[in-house]
Amino acid sequence: METPLPQRILIxxxxxxxxxxLRDILELDQHVVDFANTAQQAxxxxxxxxxxxxxxxxxxxxxxxxxVLPRLTEKxxxxxxxxxxxxxxxxxAVSALRQGAADYLLKPINPEVLRNxxxxxxxxxxxxxxxxxxxxxxxxxxxxxxxLIVILRQDLSIAYFSPFxxxxxxxxxxxxxxxxxxxxxxxxxxxxAPESTPEEVFDRVTHGEQGSQxxxxxxxxxxxxxxxxxxxxxxxxxxxxxxGQDVTESRHSTERLVxxxxxxxxxxxxxxxxHESRNALQRSQxxxxxxxxxxxxxxxxxxxxxxxQEAQNHLHQLYEEVRQYAAPIRLEQxxxxxGELIQETWAYLEHARQSRDARLLVLDSARDCTVEVDRxxxxxxxxxxxxxxxxxxxxxxxxxxxxxxxVNTVGDPVxxxxxxxxxxxxxxxxxxxxxxxxxxxKTRGTGLGMTLCKRIVEAHGxxxxxxxxxxxxxxxxLPCQRC
Numbered sequence: 001m002e003t004p005l006p007q008r009i010l011i012x013x014x015x016x017x018x019x020x021x022l023r024d025i026l027e028l029d030q031h032v033v034d035f036a037n038t039a040q041q042a043x044x045x046x047x048x049x050x051x052x053x054x055x056x057x058x059x060x061x062x063x064x065x066x067x068v069l070p071r072l073t074e075k076x077x078x079x080x081x082x083x084x085x086x087x088x089x090x091x092x093a094v095s096a097l098r099q100g101a102a103d104y105l106l107k108p109i110n111p112e113v114l115r116n117x118x119x120x121x122x123x124x125x126x127x128x129x130x131x132x133x134x135x136x137x138x139x140x141x142x143x144x145x146x147x148l149i150v151i152l153r154q155d156l157s158i159a160y161f162s163p164f165x166x167x168x169x170x171x172x173x174x175x176x177x178x179x180x181x182x183x184x185x186x187x188x189x190x191x192x193a194p195e196s197t198p199e200e201v202f203d204r205v206t207h208g209e210q211g212s213q214x215x216x217x218x219x220x221x222x223x224x225x226x227x228x229x230x231x232x233x234x235x236x237x238x239x240x241x242x243x244g245q246d247v248t249e250s251r252h253s254t255e256r257l258v259x260x261x262x263x264x265x266x267x268x269x270x271x272x273x274x275h276e277s278r279n280a281l282q283r284s285q286x287x288x289x290x291x292x293x294x295x296x297x298x299x300x301x302x303x304x305x306x307x308x309q310e311a312q313n314h315l316h317q318l319y320e321e322v323r324q325y326a327a328p329i330r331l332e333q334x335x336x337x338x339g340e341l342i343q344e345t346w347a348y349l350e351h352a353r354q355s356r357d358a359r360l361l362v363l364d365s366a367r368d369c370t371v372e373v374d375r376x377x378x379x380x381x382x383x384x385x386x387x388x389x390x391x392x393x394x395x396x397x398x399x400x401x402x403x404x405x406x407v408n409t410v411g412d413p414v415x416x417x418x419x420x421x422x423x424x425x426x427x428x429x430x431x432x433x434x435x436x437x438x439x440x441x442k443t444r445g446t447g448l449g450m451t452l453c454k455r456i457v458e459a460h461g462x463x464x465x466x467x468x469x470x471x472x473x474x475x476x477x478l479p480c481q482r483c
Contacts, residue, residue: 006030007118010051012042012068013084014061018107022055025111031118039063043071051079052125053118056101058085058092065096073100080121084109148214148224148244151234156181156198159234168246170217181242185214211247219428223248259437281316288312329459331374338417338478339366341375342401345382352390358397360386369403369415371478377456381464384449385419385474392472393423405480414462415480420473431466 009026013019014037023033034047039060042048054072058065065083072081080102085092097104102124103117148168151160157180161173169185176184182198182205189201196204205212206226213221224244231239288309295301339362346360389399403417426434433439435454457464457476467473 006032007052007122008032008034008047008050009053009055010034010036010042010045010047010079011055012036012039012060013055013057014038014059015057018057018084018109022109022114025109025114029115029118037061039068042068043075048072048076048079051076053121054079054081055084055105056081058083058096064092065101066092066099069096069099069101080125082117082121145243148246150181150242150244151231152181152240152242153234154238154240156202156240158184159239165244168216168222169214186212187215206242211245211251214244220432221429222246223251255436262437281312284312329377329455331377331459333372333374333460335370335372336375336378337367338369338371338373338378338403338415339363339401341373341378342366342382342386342419345379345386348379349383349386349390352387353397356390356397357395358390358393359399361398361400363400363402366401366403366417369405369417369480371415371480373460373478374456378460381453381456381476382419384453388449389419389421389423389472393421398422406477408477413480415478417476417478418467418473419476420467420469421471423471425470425472426466434466435464 006029007026009031011019011022011033013022013035019035019037023035026033034045034051036042036045036047037060039062042054042056048054054076056065056069056072060068065085069081072079081096081100083096083101083104084107085104086107094104102121105113105117145162146164147162148165149160149162150158150165153159157178158176159178161171161176163173165171166173171184180198182189182201186201186205189205190196190198193201193204206228208225211223211225214224215221223246225247226242226244228240228242231241233239288305292302292305295305343360343362386399390397399419399421401417401419403415406414406416408414435450437448437451439451440449454464457478460478462476462478464474464476467475
């Protein structure tokens with residue numbers, strides 16, 4: 001402990017001999033001493049606001065220590081009060097200790113006992129200051145750390161939530177304090193493991209080597225790698241410090257690397273398979289056409305042939321998706337009206353909307369935007385988007401196309417073409433991953449359709465994104481410098 005500094009001591013005592021004796025002792029130890037002979041003088045004294053120690057006599061002419069103690073501590077909350085009492089006032093002095101006094105001394109005052117008391121109180125103040133410094137350093141460290149930091153009580157209720165955690169998860173600390181950790185961040189964990197205790201579930205989600213998915217406020221999820229340690233004192237009991245590192249981007253990078261490796265393997269395989277697969281499909285098509293002629297008068301057999309034809313068409317579509325994704329995109333651009341291109345694409349999908357109540361509404365604005373594009377490639381984009389809408393929407397299906405002229409972030413004019421359906425829309429994960437390779441919510445398909453759309457649009461110098469509002473809206477932005 002550092003050497004105690006001289007104290008500023010206020011003596012509240014009506015006996016002048018006692019005051020003189022105390023002053024001699026205290027000034028010898030370099031303390032600064034002030035006096036008050038009544039409770040009223042003490043309360044009005046300027047020295048009260050500077051005092052670190054108050055020596056308070058039990059019996060004063062105008063009050064007892066118990067009567068004046070609350071007002072003294074109110075005006076000088078940082079000061080320690082030592083009760084000076086006679087033997088007959090001992091029980092009262094103990095009562096004063098319970099009311100906030102720091103110590104008591106029996107008259108006549110023993111100098112060493114007084115010094116020991118002052119030393120003890122100085123040491124206690126030093127410990128309090130060090131604790132405050134330590135707490136301040138901890139708070140500064142925690143608030144500045146780019147980590148999700150949670151302090152939990154023993155029952156896993158949240159006692160502290162860091163500012164970084166607020167920005168990462170979208171949860172304000174005030175909203176989740178005192179709530180159960182698992183209920184907030186792993187809401188389905190307990191239901192999925194009914195045989196486990198909350199403590200066992202907590203250990204599993206915070207000790208996974210690859211991290212675990214934390215539920216955020218807006219319905220999204222982040223991958224968090226946790227480190228935990230026990231704390232001795234959290235609100236008067238044992239607790240847990242949980243420090244989470246956001247590893248979402250790292251996991252996505254790993255996934256992208258795996259996807260790149262898969263795509264490289266697909267590219268190599270496609271080189272050898274392209275010729276043979278195309279020949280095989282052509283031979284199958286020829287045999288199906290011959291078979292159709294042979295069974296022309298057998299309706300049941302014709303239906304079976306139609307189903308085989310549908311399966312072959314689907315196989316051809318999957319083959320084309322993978323082949324096109326692996327192949328470089330080469331554009332042959334000419335001026336086209338976007339509204340007319342999407343209507344042509346809609347006509348090609350007549351077989352997909354047979355017996356469906358589905359209509360495409362192309363607003364006049366979409367009939368006026370002419371853009372230099374590759375007709376075949378952009379119709380591939382429109383086809384994927386329209387097929388997704390038909391698959392996601394229940395009848396009646398309404399798909400609306402609109403186009404607006406905008407200015408992008410660097411001041412260049414662009415056409416913003418939107419395709420919006422009346423379906424259920426996308427959840428947060430689907431909105432985030434819709435353009436990721438191999439991501440699909442369908443039971444059939446490669447998950448490359450929207451990824452291919454993104455490649456085609458970007459090859460045109462544009463961008464594709466998910467819009468806002470009810471239903472699903474896909475917004476395609478294309479440059480119009482040459483329009």
